[in-house]
Each structure stands twice: as C-alpha cells, then as structure tokens.
Amino acid sequence: MPPTLLVKTARGGAAHPLVELTLARLREIFREPEALFWAFIFPILMSVAMAVAFPSSGDAPVRVGVRQGDGAEALRTALAAVKTVTPHLVPAVDEARALRDGDVDIVVVPGDPPKYRFDPSRADSRAARLVLDDALKRAAGRSDPWTAQEEHVALPGSRYVDWLIPGLVAMGIIGTSIWGIAFSIVQARMRKLLKRMVASPMRRSHYLLAQMFARLMFLLPEVAIPLLFGRYVIGMPFRGSLLALAVVSLLGALSCGAIGLLAASRTKTFEAISGLINLILLPMWIASGVFFSASRFPAPLQPIVQALPLTALVDALRAVVLEGAPLSVIRGELAILVAWGIVPFVIALKIFRWR
Amino acid sequence: MSETAFRSEGLVKRYGDVVAVDHLSLSVRRGECFGLLGPNGAGKTTTIEILEGLLAPDEGLVEVLGLQWATHEPELRQRLGIQLQETQLADKLTVEETLKLFRSFYHRGREVSELLQLVELESKRTSWVSKLSGGQKQRLSVACALAGAPDLLFLDEPTTGLDPQSRRQLWGILERFRSDGGTILLTTHYMDEAEVLCDRVGIMNQGKVIALDTPKSLISSLGAPKVVTHHGTLEDVFMSLTGRHLRED
Numbered sequence: 001m002p003p004t005l006l007v008k009t010a011r012g013g014a015a016h017p018l019v020e021l022t023l024a025r026l027r028e029i030f031r032e033p034e035a036l037f038w039a040f041i042f043p044i045l046m047s048v049a050m051a052v053a054f055p056s057s058g059d060a061p062v063r064v065g066v067r068q069g070d071g072a073e074a075l076r077t078a079l080a081a082v083k084t085v086t087p088h089l090v091p092a093v094d095e096a097r098a099l100r101d102g103d104v105d106i107v108v109v110p111g112d113p114p115k116y117r118f119d120p121s122r123a124d125s126r127a128a129r130l131v132l133d134d135a136l137k138r139a140a141g142r143s144d145p146w147t148a149q150e151e152h153v154a155l156p157g158s159r160y161v162d163w164l165i166p167g168l169v170a171m172g173i174i175g176t177s178i179w180g181i182a183f184s185i186v187q188a189r190m191r192k193l194l195k196r197m198v199a200s201p202m203r204r205s206h207y208l209l210a211q212m213f214a215r216l217m218f219l220l221p222e223v224a225i226p227l228l229f230g231r232y233v234i235g236m237p238f239r240g241s242l243l244a245l246a247v248v249s250l251l252g253a254l255s256c257g258a259i260g261l262l263a264a265s266r267t268k269t270f271e272a273i274s275g276l277i278n279l280i281l282l283p284m285w286i287a288s289g290v291f292f293s294a295s296r297f298p299a300p301l302q303p304i305v306q307a308l309p310l311t312a313l314v315d316a317l318r319a320v321v322l323e324g325a326p327l328s329v330i331r332g333e334l335a336i337l338v339a340w341g342i343v344p345f346v347i348a349l350k351i352f353r354w355r
Numbered sequence: 356m357s358e359t360a361f362r363s364e365g366l367v368k369r370y371g372d373v374v375a376v377d378h379l380s381l382s383v384r385r386g387e388c389f390g391l392l393g394p395n396g397a398g399k400t401t402t403i404e405i406l407e408g409l410l411a412p413d414e415g416l417v418e419v420l421g422l423q424w425a426t427h428e429p430e431l432r433q434r435l436g437i438q439l440q441e442t443q444l445a446d447k448l449t450v451e452e453t454l455k456l457f458r459s460f461y462h463r464g465r466e467v468s469e470l471l472q473l474v475e476l477e478s479k480r481t482s483w484v485s486k487l488s489g490g491q492k493q494r495l496s497v498a499c500a501l502a503g504a505p506d507l508l509f510l511d512e513p514t515t516g517l518d519p520q521s522r523r524q525l526w527g528i529l530e531r532f533r534s535d536g537g538t539i540l541l542t543t544h545y546m547d548e549a550e551v552l553c554d555r556v557g558i559m560n561q562g563k564v565i566a567l568d569t570p571k572s573l574i575s576s577l578g579a580p581k582v583v584t585h586h587g588t589l590e591d592v593f594m595s596l597t598g599r600h601l602r603e604d
Contacts, residue, residue, distance in 0.1 A: 012502070013467040014459035024448055024456050031447040031483075191443035199409055199439065201432040201460045201503070355409050 017202060021210030025184065029214060035180065038172075040221060044229055046168050051161045051234050062128040063104045065090035071110030082135040099125075106132055156237040157322045165230040166317040167290040169223055173249060174284070174310050176222060177256035178263065178277055181211050185264035186273040189353070198354045212257050216250070223249045227321065239324030247327060248320055251334060252313040255341035259309065262344035265352040284310040312336040359421070360385045360507055360538040361406060366415035368401050375401040376412070377562035383555075385506075388529070388539040390549040392589065393559035394601055399542035400440055400511055402559070406540065407437050407509050420506060433461060436500035440511040446485040450476050450495055453484060454502060461503030474498040474528055490521025497528055508532060510541040514548060526552055544601055546589030556589070560597050 014020055029035050064087045066076045072089060079087040090098050090107060098104045099119065105128035109115040114136065118125040156162065188194040197207065223245070230236035263280065267273045287301075288294060288310035297305050305311055316333040319325035327334065362382040368375045375398045383389040391399045404410040406417060408424035408431065417424060419431055444453055454467045471477045474494040479487060487495065493513060500508060513529070514522040522545075529552060533539060543549055549556045550570045558566040558573070566573055574588045593601045 011461075012458045012464050012469075014455040017459040020456045020459040024445060024452065027452065028445060028447050188445075191445075192439055192441055193443065193445060195409065196437070196439050196442040196444075196499075197460075199407060199432070199435075199437040200457060200499075201429060201462075 018206045018210060018213075021202075021206055022213045025210055025214035026217060028184065029180070029218075038176065038179070040225055042172070044226060047161070047165055047226055047229055047234060061086040062106070062131045063088065064128065064132055065095065065098050065104035065107040067092055067095060067107060067109045069110065075108065075110045075114070078139045079132075079135060082139070084131050085135050108132060108136075156235060157239075161234055162230070162236040162322065163318065164291070165226060165234070165236050166321045167314050169226050170252065170288075170310060170313040170317050171285065171290050172222055172226070173219070173252045174256040174313060175281065176218060177215060177253050178260040178281065180215050180218075181257050181260035182264035182267075182273055182277055184211065185261070186267050186270065189264075189268060190270070195355050204352075204354065208261065211261075212254070215257055216253060219249055219253050236321075238321055240320035241324070241326070244320045244325070244327050244330075245317075248313070248316045248330070248334070251337045251341070252309075252316075255309055255337045256313075258341045258345040258348065261352075262348040265348045284308050287311070289314050307336065309337060309340040312340075358384050359418070360387065361417070361419040361540070363402075363406060363418075364416040366402065366405060366417065367413045368398075368405060368410065369413055374562050376405065379415070379562070379564060381557065381564065381567075383538065383540060385538050386533070386536055387554045388533050388541070388552050390553035390556045391540070391542040391559050391564075392544065392546065392549045392556050392593070392601070393542075394544055394599065396561075397559040398562040399559055403509055403511050403540065403542050407435070408432075433463075433503060434506045436503060436505035436508045438496050438500045438508075438510045438513060440515070442496065444484045444492070444495065444499070447483055449481050449483055450487070451480045453495060454498055457499040458502040464503040465501065467502075470498045470502060473501065473531075475524070488521075490517050490524065493517060493521065493525060494528065497525065501532065506537065508537060508539045508541075510539065512542055512544070514543070514545065522548070546593075546601060549589055558589075558593055558596065560593075560599075565596050566592065 015023070061083065062085050064079060064085050066072050066079070066087050066089050068089050068091050076087045076089055079085045088104060090104065095107050095117065099107060099117070102124075105122070105124045106116060106118040109117065116129055116132065118129055120126055185194070188197075198204065227236075227238060227245075231238045259280065260277075263276050264273060267276060285291075287297060287305050288308050289305075290310070294305045294311055294314075295302070312333040316330045316337070319330050319333075360383045362380075364380045366376050366379040366381075377398070379398075379402060381389075391402060393399050401410065405412050406419065408417075408419070408428060420434060422431055424431065448456070451467060451471070454470050458464055458467055458470070465473070471480055474497060476491060476494055476498065479491060484492065484495065497510070497513065500510070508529070510529075514525050517525070526548070529539060529541075533552075539552070541548075541552070553570060555568060556570050556573060557564040568576070570589060573592045576592075590601050593599070
C-alpha cells in the first residue's frame with residue numbers, strides 16, 4: 001500500500017464530531033430543496049396572500065347589489081357616482097347567494113321608497129346599510145344641518161394582516177422545529193443509520209445537539225425574513241426589542257424541538273411520524289390564535305388552549321412585535337414554553353430507541 | 356494482552372417462543388478470520404449484534420478484547436469496526452463527507468484520504484452516496500468501519516447482493532485488513548466467501564452452531580464422495596448436516 005504523503009492531521013482530516021454531525025445535518029437540509037421552501041418561501045407567500053385578500057376594509061367602498069328590473073339602471077348610475085359605494089346589478093334569483101357569499105354586502109330593490117335586503121347579524125352589512133342610505137338620500141337631495149370635520153388617523157398594527165404576521169412566524173418556528181427534527185430522526189432510524197452510528201463511538205448527546213444546532217441555524221432567517229417583509233413591504237409595525245425577539249424565538253424553537261424529539265423517539269415509519277406530527281400540529285393551527293383569536297373558543301376550553309405551546313409562542317411574539325412588550329410582561333408565556341421544552345426532552349431521553 | 360479477540364459462553368436470546376440464539380459458545384483468536392455460515396433465520400445477525408454490544412442476551416457471557424460491554428462500552432467502540440446488514444448511509448452526503456463524519460468519532464484512526472485509497476473510492480470522493488453502485492456503497496460502508504483503525508471488524512453479510520467482481524474487490528480489502536493483523540468476524544450465507552476468507556467457519560442453524568472447524572476439515576469430514584450440487588462444497592457439508600440448502604434459491 002503506498003505510504004501516505006499527507007501530514008497526519010488530528011482526527012484524520014475530520015473536524016470535531018459535533019461539527020461533523022451538524023454539518024452533515026445542514027448538508028442534508030440544504031440538499032433537499034423542499035425543506036427550504038417551507039422554512040422561507042411559505043411565510044412570505046402567506047403574508048402576501050393575506051395582505052392582498054384582507055386589505056384594510058375601512059377604506060374599501062361598500063358593495064351594493066341593485067336588483068335587476070324597473071328603475072335598476074337609473075339607481076345603479078346614481079350610486080356609481082358615489083365614491084363610497086360600488087354598485088352591481090344582480091338578478092333576483094341570484095340575490096340570496098350573492099349576499100351569502102359576500103359578493104355584495106347589501107341589496108337594494110329599486111322603488112319609491114327603495115327596499116334594503118341584508119342580514120343585520122353581519123357587521124359589514126350593517127355598515128353598508130348606513131353608507132347606502134346616506135348615499136341614496138343625498139342623491140335625492142337631502143341637505144344636512146352641518147357637516148362634521150374629519151381627521152383620519154392611521155393606527156399601524158391594527159389591521160388583520162399586522163396581527164397575522166407574528167402568528168405566521170410562530171407557526172413557522174414550531175413547524176420547522178417539529179417536522180425538521182422528527183422527520184430527520186425517523187428517517188435515520190429507518191435507514192438503520194441511527195443504529196450504525198450508535199455502534200460507533202459517536203456520543204448520543206452529540207447527535208441530538210447537532211440536530212438542534214442545525215435547526216437553530218435557520219431560526220435567524222426564518223424569523224427575520226417574514227418580519228422584515230411585514231415591516232417594510234406590508235407596513236406592520238415592529239415595536240419590540242431585538243433581544244426580546246431573539247429570546248422568544250430561541251425558546252420557541254428549543255421547546256418545539258424537544259416536542260419533535262419526543263415524537264420521534266420511538267417512531268419507526270414515515271406514515272407513523274407524519275400522522276403523529278399532524279396530530280400534534282393541526283389542533284394548534286386551529287386553536288392557538290394564529291388565524292383568529294384563541295379567546296373565541298368557549299371558556300371551558302380556554303385552560304387547554306392557553307396551555308398549548310403554539311398559543312404561548314404566538315402571544316409572546318405578538319406582544320413583542322406589535323406592543324413592544326419586555327420579557328417581564330410575557331414571563332407567563334415563556335414559562336409555558338420552558339415547560340414544553342424540559343418535560344418532553346426528559347421523557348424523550350428515557351424512551352429514545354437508538355437501536 | 357490475551358490472545359482471544361472475543362468469546363461467548365452459553366449465549367441465549369429468545370424472541371417470544373423462538374430461540375434465536377441457543378446456548379452458543381465461541382472463541383476467536385486475534386488475527387483470525389471467523390465466519391458464521393448459515394441460512395437466513397439461523398441466528399447469525401442476532402449473534403453478531405450481541406457480540407457487537409447492540410443487543411443484550413437473555414443468558415450467557417460475552418467478552419470482547421477481554422472486556423465486557425456493560426463496563427467498557429466506550430473503549431470497545433473505539434477499537435471495533437462494525438458494518439451492519441442493510442444500513443443505508445445518508446443519501447445526500449458525499450463519500451468524503453460520510454467518511455469524515457465517521458472518522459470524527461474516533462480518537463485515533465486513518466486519514467480520510469487513506470481510507471479512500473484503501474477501498475478504491477478516490478474517484479468517487481465528491482459523489483453523493485445515492486449515486487454509488489451497490490458495490491461502491493458496501494466499500495464505503497467498510498471504509499467507515501475501518502475509519503478508527505480497529506483491532507476487530509464485525510461484518511454482517513458484507514457482500515450480499517453484490518456482483519462477483521464487487522465481492523472479490525471487497526474480499527481483497529478484508530484480506531489486507533487480516534494481513535495487517537486485524538481480526539474479523541463475519542456472517543454470510545455464501546459458502547465461497549466462507550471458504551476464501553475464513554480460517555474457521557461455524558455453521559449455524561436454528562440458533563446453534565452445528566459444526567465448527569476450518570473449511571477444509573469440514574469438507575473432508577464428509578468422507579465419502581461429495582454430493583454434487585450447483586453450489587459447491589460447504590453447501591454439501593450443510594446439506595449433510597441438516598438436510599437443507601444453505602440458500603433458498
């Protein structure tokens with residue numbers, strides 16, 4: 001065998017095992033483009049979609065359906081001249097559907113006097129009624145005793161999309177933590193790679209730490225990109241300190257990583273881990289206040305809802321980003337996250353199947 | 356230190372009602388290449404995994420390099436090279452990255468560049484594992500087992516599923532390891548592999564070693580004219596001992 005001409009390096013050309021394990025995991029992630037999509041592109045796409053679909057509705061003209069028939073065209077023309085109203089002709093048979101689907105907020109039937117058709121339980125429709133009534137009466141020549149002065153005040157952070165973005169970031173943190181860590185472990189177990197590594201002198205703590213480190217490398221862009229996009233493209237305010245943001249994000253990632261670890265500790269197939277992760281995540285997508293306030297759930301469910309890790313993370317992120325809350329204010333949420341980090345981690349270590 | 360590379364006494368492993376390993380006793384000297392030959396289900400993998408410290412026996416004693424798994428696991432793992440059956444290495448790492456990963460676990464061992472030379476994978480250094488042929492993957496696997504310059508190699512079915520040329524290439528690597536003073540335990544259901552590589556062969560069936568000797572002695576112990584089979588001589592030995600074929604084809 002030819003003698004080696006190279007200088008003998010420590011560890012034969014390899015780096016420290018923790019470094020090698022982390023590098024290996026990072027390479028796997030970067031060489032699998034789908035994972036990158038979910039971590040980065042998805043939050044941006046969601047933000048854009050939300051911003052487009054939910055513009056600040058205060059400014060948008062009220063959509064009025066004018067029932068087709070005698071006098072409809074004249075009424076439509078009159079309303080078209082009013083800035084706060086957008087009229088559409090609607091056939092009588094289509095009225096109910098148009099109202100129900102939200103194509104129009106209210107229907108006006110031409111006549112003397114006209115008739116309004118709407119569902120008073122819908123806030124949009126009630127507001128539409130007022131605007132429409134005002135527009136029609138003005139067009140008929142009503143004069144007001146006085147006209148109030150109007151001063152429009154912009155309150156950044158009160159739009160739905162502003163409220164939504166920190167929720168999406170939280171959703172992303174927990175999703176990446178759980179999917180990324182649990183999937184990679186189950187895959188290694190299925191390939192018998194876990195067993196092979198455990199047959200070597202590899203330290204198990206190194207393996208687990210490497211999974212966490214690799215995941216944490218993504219935390220910075222994963223949190224920064226949607227928040228920067230929100231701040232500079234959508235106009236969402238950012239009022240909190242970077243330190244508080246870092247602490248909350250880190251804690252969220254670590255805790256949810258521990259949950260992912262627990263989910264993967266004995267699971268042996270893709271089907272099982274996918275099912276388990278969905279079982280964990282989907283209820284939280286719904287109940288944790290990402291898309292609508294968690295307080296909408298009835299009182300008996302609130303203790304459960306508030307104890308969920310995603311609820312805590314969402315609340316903490318919203319408080320930091322939108323209200324500039326310092327860590328002391330969100331210590332309850334942080335405590336919940338810490339508990340969700342420690343308990344699953346300890347259990348996972350006990351029951352983890354390495355071989 | 357002792358001349359014994361590893362030994363077991365009265366090893367038993369049960370899975371429910373099935374006795375996978377049935378009071379197996381074995382002793383292998385340093386520098387020896389020992390083969391466990393037998394059909395699928397004979398208990399070869401269970402036996403080797405117990406010896407590798409990956410499985411706890413129900414009864415019996417295991418000593419590797421004079422040490423016990425219960426008390427000296429970290430030290431033993433540094434001195435052993437292990438190749439498992441059907442391990443798939445990480446698809447999207449390159450050959451070199453995989454070797455560096457495994458090499459990093461050992462305090463002492465070969466340079467990664469040397470390992471590549473040893474198993475003739477220098478040309479595939481930057482190829483992804485998923486792009487390797489079966490033979491190349493097995494060579495990489497053996498290279499990972501050799502990364503820590505082990506005293507002892509445990510190989511579970513090292514050439515199953517490989518074409519004849521790849522098998523011979525792998526045998527060459529193992530013979531070089533042997534001639535450098537290393538000890539090998541391998542399991543196989545190929546009698547040609549056992550005949551070529553092994554100093555002694557233990558024929559296993561249903562959890563027991565039913566014959567143990569050098570390949571030559573085992574064959575000559577048959578005495579009378581050999582039954583001519585398509586598979587060759589140790590196959591005949593197995594056949595005569597058990598009335599069954601070594602391989603189910």
